Amino acid sequence: MTEKFLNKNKDYFYFVFRILVGFMFFQHGAQKLFGMFGGNTVEIFSLFGLAGVIEFFGGIFIAVGLFTRFSALISALDMVGAWFIGHIGSGWIPIVNQGELALLYFASFLIIIVYGSGRWGIDNSLFKRR
Numbered sequence: 001m002t003e004k005f006l007n008k009n010k011d012y013f014y015f016v017f018r019i020l021v022g023f024m025f026f027q028h029g030a031q032k033l034f035g036m037f038g039g040n041t042v043e044i045f046s047l048f049g050l051a052g053v054i055e056f057f058g059g060i061f062i063a064v065g066l067f068t069r070f071s072a073l074i075s076a077l078d079m080v081g082a083w084f085i086g087h088i089g090s091g092w093i094p095i096v097n098q099g100e101l102a103l104l105y106f107a108s109f110l111i112i113i114v115y116g117s118g119r120w121g122i123d124n125s126l127f128k129r130r
Contacts, residue, residue, distance in 0.1 A: 021108045051082065065117030
């Protein structure tokens with residue numbers, strides 16, 4: 001019964017997952033670029049500025065399902081960079097080096113790369129899928 005329910009509603013679950021991941025990632029970019037949500041602005045022409053642009057626009061694109069796979073790929077690479085630049089210097093264990101969020105986002109983006117925008121996304125309207 002549970003498996004039938006999950007299979008029947010998997011598109012809904014994925015839709016919510018994609019929107020939540022995109023919206024949360026967008027917030028990290030908004031913090032860096034505009035100081036929103038209790039963040040501090042960073043210099044736009046810096047690594048953190050580039051990360052902010054990727055997070056801001058990547059999050060929006062993922063949430064609405066526009067250029068979803070490409071946005072997820074660039075965002076995943078951003079998280080690899082965050083892991084190596086910001087966290088790996090404190091050790092390999094994510095909970096110790098405080099890199100667990102970067103790895104969770106990375107794993108989420110891998111799933112989004114595989115599934116794309118899913119059933120409900122702008123990609124499906126723009127690029128007529130069969």
